[in-house]
Each structure stands twice: as C-alpha cells, then as structure tokens.
Amino acid sequence: MKLIHTILVTLCLILVGCVEEDKPRGDEDTPGYTATIYFDALYNKNNMDLALEHVTPRLARIMRSYGTASQFTRNLVNMRFDEVTIEVDMTNESLREQYGDNAKVNLVFTGYFNGEKVDDMRSVQMLRKKGKWYIDKINPDPFAR
Template structure:
C-alpha cells in the first residue's frame, strides 16, 4: 500500500508537467488564431504568446523587437492602451479559405492616450501539422 501511494504521487507529478503552456496559442480556427494573436500582443502584452501563433519566419521577426509595444509600433503601425478585436463577420466573406491557407480580416476599436482609434488589418494564415499559423501581414485593404 505504501508503494502504491508513491506510485500514484509519481504519476500525478509526471502528468502535471504535461499541461499546455499559457504562453502558447493553439486554436483550430484561423479567425480565432488571428484574434488571439492580437489579444496577446495588445491586451495581454505577451510577445511570446503572440509569437507562438506565427510561422517560424514571422515569429523570429516578432521576437526581434523584444516588446509588444515595439511590434505594435514597427510592424503594425498601431498603438493601443486597450482595444477590442473582432474578425470580419459580415457573412459575405468571413474568410477566404482554401485547403491549408486562409486570409482573415481583423477589425480594431480601441483607445490610445484617451483618443479612440479604429483600424483594419488582413493576415494570411497557413495550416501546418493541423495548426493554423499567421504567415504574413498583408497590405491594408483600404
């Protein structure tokens, strides 16, 4: 009985190490991946979590800037203190998705230094190993 208790404790200890990290975005839908990326960047201020939703090449670029504020300023030309992030849900063309690629449009509505700003960004996502990753930031649609 004594050994059984140690065995159970050992198994529980090993299983506790198998949980997913909170700094990794793993979502099955491309729209949700895009929203989670920007949530991590702008609202959570977590650059590692944001980079986890990107392809290896884009992830290196994101990490190069070392802070969410620098990424927001240099890559997206958008700064927010607080922002609401939504995917395009017009119903006409929520996403242009092919077998393993998708183009997602994201709308931003937020505040920076007490001024309200709205913006739109488009992202190209690819699917690798059943996981959607942001591959490219596309030119502004407008």
C-alpha cells in the same frame, strides 16, 4: 453573525472562481480564432512569448528582432492602443478558405489610444500545419501614408 459571514465569504469565493478568463469566443480550430488570440496577446496582454506561439518561424524571427510586443506593434503593425477589442470581420469569409491550408483573415480593432477612440482594420495571411493555424504574414495597411 459568524454564520452569515461564512456564507458571504463562501459565495464570494464561488463567484470569483466561476469567472472565466477573457478568452475569445468561437471555434478554436478556425483561423479567425488564432488571429484573435495572437493580437490579444500583443495588445491586451503585451506578451510576446504568447504571440510567438501562433506564428510561423519566418514571422517569429521578424518579431524577435523588435525585442518587445509594443515595439513590434508600433513599428511593423503600425497600430497603437491603450486598450482594444478585436473582432473577426465575417463579411468576406469563405468556406473554401476555412477548409484549405491557407486563409486570409480580416480583423477589426476598436480601442482607445491617449483617450481617443481608434478604429482600424488589418488583414493577416494564415497557414495550417498539422491541423493548427499559424499567422504567416501581416498585410500592410493599404491606406497608410
């Protein structure tokens, strides 16, 4: 009986140890990956410090003025979610943009807010400095009122 218990505990520990963190898939050197990590930090992890690692100093100053991730996303980004899935829109991806030092990334957000499904889209301007991509500007929603 002890042997079976020990085997079950060991298997459970192995399975729990092998579970990967919910990291976005894809090449870490692309602007889309950085944009996904940024919005995941804001919406799913509610972690302003983690999001600040992926922005230019200009945007970081603006973000800090809002105090918290939820205040920033509510007021400047103008999107709210209880839970959200973030995907890069690949329909307009250009190889030229990916290999330059500037990129425009379109993101599709699918999530829930107050029990209702919400689909939205945002575009961000990105800069590459010393081989790393940073978000420089979040483009306003062209269809907002």
